[in-house]
Amino acid sequence: MTMSETDRNRHSATGSAGRPACAPRRATRQVEIAGVAIGGGAPVSVQSMTCTRTGDAAATLDQIRALATAGAQLVRVTVNDDEAADALPTIVREANVPLVADIHFDYRMALAALKAGVAKLRINPGNIGSRQRVREVALAAADHGVPIRVGVNRGSLHRRYDDLSQTDPAGALIQSALDELEALAAFGFTAVVVSLKSSEPQEVIEACRRFAAISDVPQHLGVTEAGTLQAGIARSVAAMSVLLAEGIGDTIRISLAADPVEEVRAAFNMLQALGLREGYARVVACPTCGRVEVDVVSLAAKVEELAGDLPADRVIAVMGCVVNGPGEAKAADLGIAAGKSRVAIFRHGELYRNIAKEDLEEVLLAEIERLR
Ligand code: SF4
Numbered sequence: 001m002t003m004s005e006t007d008r009n010r011h012s013a014t015g016s017a018g019r020p021a022c023a024p025r026r027a028t029r030q031v032e033i034a035g036v037a038i039g040g041g042a043p044v045s046v047q048s049m050t051c052t053r054t055g056d057a058a059a060t061l062d063q064i065r066a067l068a069t070a071g072a073q074l075v076r077v078t079v080n081d082d083e084a085a086d087a088l089p090t091i092v093r094e095a096n097v098p099l100v101a102d103i104h105f106d107y108r109m110a111l112a113a114l115k116a117g118v119a120k121l122r123i124n125p126g127n128i129g130s131r132q133r134v135r136e137v138a139l140a141a142a143d144h145g146v147p148i149r150v151g152v153n154r155g156s157l158h159r160r161y162d163d164l165s166q167t168d169p170a171g172a173l174i175q176s177a178l179d180e181l182e183a184l185a186a187f188g189f190t191a192v193v194v195s196l197k198s199s200e201p202q203e204v205i206e207a208c209r210r211f212a213a214i215s216d217v218p219q220h221l222g223v224t225e226a227g228t229l230q231a232g233i234a235r236s237v238a239a240m241s242v243l244l245a246e247g248i249g250d251t252i253r254i255s256l257a258a259d260p261v262e263e264v265r266a267a268f269n270m271l272q273a274l275g276l277r278e279g280y281a282r283v284v285a286c287p288t289c290g291r292v293e294v295d296v297v298s299l300a301a302k303v304e305e306l307a308g309d310l311p312a313d314r315v316i317a318v319m320g321c322v323v324n325g326p327g328e329a330k331a332a333d334l335g336i337a338a339g340k341s342r343v344a345i346f347r348h349g350e351l352y353r354n355i356a357k358e359d360l361e362e363v364l365l366a367e368i369e370r371l372r
Contacts, residue, residue: 158176
């Protein structure tokens with residue numbers, strides 16, 4: 001029996017037939033950042049941040065390009081000193097993805113970043129300073145047509161929220177955001193995105209849920225200081241997947257103490273697992289066990305790399321033996337199920353070839369090319 005459309009959809013990343021979908025995206029107002037729409041029904045976008053010294057334009061551009069290649073749709077750079085501000089025009093001119101300037105403490109850096117041509121500002125209400133400074137930033141951002149993210153962070157809340165923070169940490173994050181939004185609105189500025197970040201996933205979930213219930217401002221989700229590669233991904237996904245499944249969240253950043261390219265990979269994997277990333281291939285790979293007949297681990301890694309730019313929800317299964325192998329391989333667009341000496345190759349649900357094990361890698365990689 002050939003694979004039906006329904007079977008195929010079972011594996012699609014779109015939450016279509018047979019697969020439970022996330023709740024509908026929450027209705028938020030839309031903000032556009034140099035062609036990347038955030039909120040208002042736009043696909044959830046993926047962001048990351050450079051960890052180079054921004055003053056080192058060459059190193060920063062290298063990292064921006066690596067992040068863009070990995071799929072980052074927006075890249076944030078810190079603008080923390082005069083060297084960074086001086087390098088920014090070159091970085092903006094040569095970057096291949098819209099840039100967000102991350103501003104703390106010094107509002108003049110925001111003005112310099114706007115002049116340099118960044119696509120978005122992130123300001124921290126805990127340290128941006130007086131209303132007068134916020135006003136200057138808001139007016140300049142409006143002049144440049146540049147949206148602002150009000151990025152509230154538990155670690156840098158203004159001291160006026162200390163008491164509330166003791167009794168209601170999520171409420172303190174929300175109140176800080178609302179106060180800053182109100183200040184911006186008073187200056188006529190409404191092209192805003194909000195983030196409510198804490199290093200505690202549960203606090204992030206609560207704050208973002210409560211904010212979503214009272215505001216249509218689009219949300220940038222993130223668990224701040226989430227940790228190292230494995231722990232950081234787990235903590236980030238623990239919070240964000242809950243919110244995204246509820247329809248909350250318009251753009252995301254997974255923050256890792258690791259190469260930022262890993263942040264982008266993890267973000268896309270999470271979105272794909274939730275059915276929120278369409279049009280990309282998915283690799284099904286068995287975890288291997290004592291029955292395994294081929295090197296699934298390295299083969300699956302190679303397949304994943306090759307499949308990265310395959311079109312439209314292709315599913316490729318790399319299965320190590322005949323227990324679950326034929327079933328998963330048949331359900332995929334392309335699948336292998338390894339036996340003792342030979343490997344079965346399935347295409348769109350049908351046994352297509354039975355090859356010698358030693359030919360597997362070459363044949364599999366060639367078959368992937370045929371899926372393009
Ligand atoms: S498919 Fe086979 S090798 Fe892979 S985990 Fe299952 S039983 Fe083990």
